[in-house]
Amino acid sequence: MSPGDPLTAPGLGRRMACWLYEGILLFATMLVATLVFSVAGQMRSGIDQLRPLLIGFLAIVAAAYFTWCWSRGQTLPMRTWRIRVVDRHGRRLTQLRAFLRFACSSLWFAPVIAVLQSWPHFTLPQAGVLAAGWVTLWALASRLHPQRQFWHDAMAGTRLVNA
Numbered sequence: 001m002s003p004g005d006p007l008t009a010p011g012l013g014r015r016m017a018c019w020l021y022e023g024i025l026l027f028a029t030m031l032v033a034t035l036v037f038s039v040a041g042q043m044r045s046g047i048d049q050l051r052p053l054l055i056g057f058l059a060i061v062a063a064a065y066f067t068w069c070w071s072r073g074q075t076l077p078m079r080t081w082r083i084r085v086v087d088r089h090g091r092r093l094t095q096l097r098a099f100l101r102f103a104c105s106s107l108w109f110a111p112v113i114a115v116l117q118s119w120p121h122f123t124l125p126q127a128g129v130l131a132a133g134w135v136t137l138w139a140l141a142s143r144l145h146p147q148r149q150f151w152h153d154a155m156a157g158t159r160l161v162n163a
Contacts, residue, residue, distance in 0.1 A: 007090050009148040010083050010162050016139055021077035026062065033061045063102050070098035074163065082163040085153075093158060104152035108138060 009015070037043070037057050041050045069075040071093050073084045085101065087093055093101070112131045116122055122130065142150045149159050 007086070007147070007159060007161050009142075009160055010081070012139060012142060012148070014081055015083065015142075015150075015160060018077045018081040018083055019139075021080065022075060025075070025077060026065075029061065029065060030058055033058055063099065066102045066105075067095055067098040070101060070158075071095045079163070084161050084163040085158055086161055088157050088159060090161070097157060101153065101156040101158045104156040107152050108135060 034054065037050075037054050041053070043050050043054070066075070069078075070085050073086070073092055078084065085093060085098075087097055109131075112127075112134050115130060116127055138151070142148055145151060145154060147159065153159050
């Protein structure tokens with residue numbers, strides 16, 4: 001792929017800045033969704049018996065948000081950083097392809113969550129280092145992809161391009 005190719009991936013720094021902005025926006029969205037669920041379910045604490053349902057609800061909210069936005073081409077952070085998501089041929093994503101990308105995107109966090117669940121003795125700083133290390137490795141692994149795409153995009157048949 002040449003730099004003038006419309007399907008060339010944006011630079012890694014720009015993609016990670018967008019990723020960080022996405023995390024901030026997602027945190028706010030999850031905070032509001034948690035409030036709505038907690039009020040509707042009359043939760044009294046984070047150790048409430050409704051906690052598994054809350055986690056499922058938050059997963060559904062995140063899936064709906066990303067699937068809806070990606071099937072339209074961009075989230076707000078992607079628009080800000082002038083990045084679009086398309087299928088491997090440069091076309092807009094279908095809802096199914098956008099959901100598949102969401103599922104494959106779990107590779108950003110699933111390994112860290114699995115490790116933390118297996119060994120709950122990690123301190124918060126240790127968990128932070130583990131998460132930061134994995135995210136860094138996963139992001140840098142895009143350098144090994146022929147078109148410099150993230151590997152979850154390759155698995156989902158999607159790609160990030162300049163908007």
